[in-house]
Amino acid sequence: MKLLTRYVIREHAGPLVFALSALTSLLMLQYVARQLANLAGKGLPWAAIGKFFVLSLPFTVAMTLPMAVLVATLYAFGRMAAEHEITAFKASGVRVRSLMAPVLVCAFLLSLFMVWFNDQLLPRTNHELRILNSDIARTKPTLALKEQVMNPITDQFFMRVARVDARTNRMYDVTIYDLRKGPERQTIYADSGVFLLDARGEDLQLQLMDGHAQEFLRGDAKRLQRTYFRTQTVQLRGIVQQFEATAEDNYRGDREQTVCQMHRTYMENAREFKRLRDEYMDQAGRLAGKGKLITVSRDRPGKELLSTFYCETLGSRLAQLFLPKKARAQAVQPPAGQQPPTPPVTQPVVQPPVPAPTPSTVTPPVITPVDSAALKAAMRRDSIMQDSTQRGILPDSLKPDSLKQRDSTAVAATVLADSTSVYATAMRAAQQQLLAQREVLDGLSVEIHKKFALSFACLVFVLFGPPIALRFPRGGVGATIGVSIVVFGLYYVCLMGGEALADKGKLPAFIAMWIANVLFSLAGIALLWRVESTTDASRGGGLREWLADRAVRRQLARERKARAQNTVTA
Numbered sequence: 190m191k192l193l194t195r196y197v198i199r200e201h202a203g204p205l206v207f208a209l210s211a212l213t214s215l216l217m218l219q220y221v222a223r224q225l226a227n228l229a230g231k232g233l234p235w236a237a238i239g240k241f242f243v244l245s246l247p248f249t250v251a252m253t254l255p256m257a258v259l260v261a262t263l264y265a266f267g268r269m270a271a272e273h274e275i276t277a278f279k280a281s282g283v284r285v286r287s288l289m290a291p292v293l294v295c296a297f298l299l300s301l302f303m304v305w306f307n308d309q310l311l312p313r314t315n316h317e318l319r320i321l322n323s324d325i326a327r328t329k330p331t332l333a334l335k336e337q338v339m340n341p342i343t344d345q346f347f348m349r350v351a352r353v354d355a356r357t358n359r360m361y362d363v364t365i366y367d368l369r370k371g372p373e374r375q376t377i378y379a380d381s382g383v384f385l386l387d388a389r390g391e392d393l394q395l396q397l398m399d400g401h402a403q404e405f406l407r408g409d410a411k412r413l414q415r416t417y418f419r420t421q422t423v424q425l426r427g428i429v430q431q432f433e434a435t436a437e438d439n440y441r442g443d444r445e446q447t448v449c450q451m452h453r454t455y456m457e458n459a460r461e462f463k464r465l466r467d468e469y470m471d472q473a474g475r476l477a478g479k480g481k482l483i484t485v486s487r488d489r490p491g492k493e494l495l496s497t498f499y500c501e502t503l504g505s506r507l508a509q510l511f512l513p514k515k516a517r518a519q520a521v522q523p524p525a526g527q528q529p530p531t532p533p534v535t536q537p538v539v540q541p542p543v544p545a546p547t548p549s550t551v552t553p554p555v556i557t558p559v560d561s562a563a564l565k566a567a568m569r570r571d572s573i574m575q576d577s578t579q580r581g582i583l584p585d586s587l588k589p590d591s592l593k594q595r596d597s598t599a600v601a602a603t604v605l606a607d608s609t610s611v612y613a614t615a616m617r618a619a620q621q622q623l624l625a626q627r628e629v630l631d632g633l634s635v636e637i638h639k640k641f642a643l644s645f646a647c648l649v650f651v652l653f654g655p656p657i658a659l660r661f662p663r664g665g666v667g668a669t670i671g672v673s674i675v676v677f678g679l680y681y682v683c684l685m686g687g688e689a690l691a692d693k694g695k696l697p698a699f700i701a702m703w704i705a706n707v708l709f710s711l712a713g714i715a716l717l718w719r720v721e722s723t724t725d726a727s728r729g730g731g732l733r734e735w736l737a738d739r740a741v742r743r744q745l746a747r748e749r750k751a752r753a754q755n756t757v758t759a
Contacts, residue, residue: 193283194291200269201292204261212253212260213246220245233325237434241325244318247311254303255646256677258296262654263669270659285720289655296651303644308448316445320438334360334384342393345369346425359383363397365423375404377423395423443636449504452496455633459491462630465623472616486623486694489630495699496637627694634698635691639684642702646680649706649713656716680705 221242228238266288269275278288334340340348346369351362365377379400386393398420406412443451466485473483657672687701 193288197265197288197291198295200265201261201295204264205257208257208260208264209250209253212257213249216249216253217242217245220249228325237321237325241318241321244314244321247306247314248318251303251307251311251643254299255643255650256673258299258647259650259654259676260669260673262292262651263658263672264666266655266658267669275659285655285659286717289651289717292651292655293648296648300645300647303647304641307640307644312441312445312447312450316438316441319442319445320435323438324435342425348395357383358385363400365395365397367423370404373405373407375402377402377421379421393425395425397421397423443632446636448496448637448640449500451633451637452493452500455493455496455630455637456491458626458629458633459489462489462623462626463491465619465626469616469619469623472619476613476616486627489627493634493637493698495641628692631692631694631698635688635702638698638702639688642684642706645706649709650676652717653709653713656713656720659720660716676709680709683708 224241228241266275275285275288279285334348334350334353336350336353338349340350342348345367347366349364350360353360360382361380363377363379363382365375365379367375367377377397377400379397381399382395382397384393384395397418400421401415401417402421403413403415406414441450446454466488470483470485473485653676657676658669683705684702687696687704690696691698691701
């Protein structure tokens with residue numbers, strides 16, 4: 190059995206390395222082609238360009254390794270079935286699941302490696318790559334004008350030249366579109382000009398000759414001012430900026446954190462989410478009234494179960510096994526028959542008594558004189574009260590009960606309207622904060638489960654690949670590549686669709702991220718059971734034979750149905 194195990198693993202090793210190299214190269218070329226516009230012509234050092242490609246490699250490998258496992262499994266089992274090795278194994282009493290056992294073990298170990306890869310290495314490289322992209326974006330290259338095209342010098346300054354003399358930096362037939370003043374945009378036409386850099390090599394100076402400038406006065410499209418000039422200088426600051434690497438950047442996004450870092454962030458945000466949810470329910474309940482139903486986002490757990498097991502349970506067990514134990518100092522025991530030393534008793538600090546105040550220190554009471562202004566204001570209020578009584582405007586103490594009830598009803602309605610508006614404003618504010626907090630929690634849950642789901646995709650594809658390969662043993666390399674593309678495409682459609690639904694709160698994150706693995710695993714088990722239940726080595730050859738076999742089966746079914754109908758009629 191050891192010989193058989195080594196043989197099966199060796200059959201998978203070569204195709205796995207080749208598929209991983211080919212797929213990674215293809216995806217890297219596609220990624221580099223998209224980023225080529227940001228890298229070309231910026232005068233970046235070769236170390237920065239090499240670092241960019243190296244940091245882009247882990248993300249590509251995380252995507253291509255599961256697909257390479259599927260390609261290797263399809264190719265290896267398809268080749269063994271095409272050369273009748275599976276028939277020989279079955280004749281010797283070796284079942285297909287026995288041949289798959291060593292591959293499943295290796296796929297499980299590879300999945301554990303991918304868990305470490307996606308949890309530790311990938312976030313660090315993503316963090317370094319984001320910093321490098323920011324540094325590259327801030328880099329502004331040395332000015333190089335192209336003829337007969339629009340040259341975007343900045344996002345608000347464009348220049349078109351008919352011809353450029355590279356030896357003297359002289360331009361001919363120059364057109365400049367200056368949008369730096371907003372509505373007062375300016376267009377400059379010049380017969381010729383010279384572009385120069387200052388001594389520091391950062392600011393650009395354009396010396397234009399024989400032309401005119403057009404601009405809209407105060408942003409009014411109906412007022413155009415035209416100014417003619419013999420010479421004019423236009424200066425642009427900060428055009429050239431050399432590449433400078435960022436020394437430190439502590440900010441980390443979701444894809445730049447490890448599972449344990451996201452676990453701690455999740456718990457902090459979960460507490461805030463619970464507080465906002467309770468606040469929203471309280472405000473909505475007051476606004477709707479008792480007995481009314483209110484709609485609120487479903488509650489989120491305080492801890493993500495998968496990250497809790499990985500970081501707390503499994504992490505503590507591994508720490509106990511591999512990390513050195515810390516020794517604790519024990520108390521020194523006194524010799525036999527000797528009493529332990531008694532610690533010194535600390536005497537309390539006695540505060541000196543506070544002396545009683547003497548008669549000379551007692552402050553006599555201050556007699557405040559009557560304020561004449563306050564007395565005049567009181568007399569004025571009394572006169573106003575008398576005047577209002579004569580006019581029929583009575584105070585509350587003298588009003589009849591009907592007037593008191595009407596006034597109290599008006600005041601209650603005003604207070605109710607004010608409280609309703611306050612509750613509605615507080616509810617809307619709590620709802621917006623709750624929505625933002627919910628998106629943060631769901632995003633963290635999705636990233637945590639995605640790391641594990643993509644890692645164990647290697648095991649899923651090993652379970653799904655051999656039954657497909659044994660179903661079409663003579664399909665060749667074309668069938669292997671075609672089936673791999675279709676299967677991996679369906680897998681990623683399920684994964685991305687589940688991620689979109691989880692981000693919107695439509696599905697829990699563990700269902701959205703693991704549904705693809707569960708479906709493909711069940712399909713692989715069902716196909717494996719059908720392969721194991723057959724007595725021949727394979728079910729047929731290529732796709733064309735399978736379609737012909739299906740057509741013959743349908744024809745036989747129609748003939749049996751026709752014979753049954755004729756028998757009943759007779």
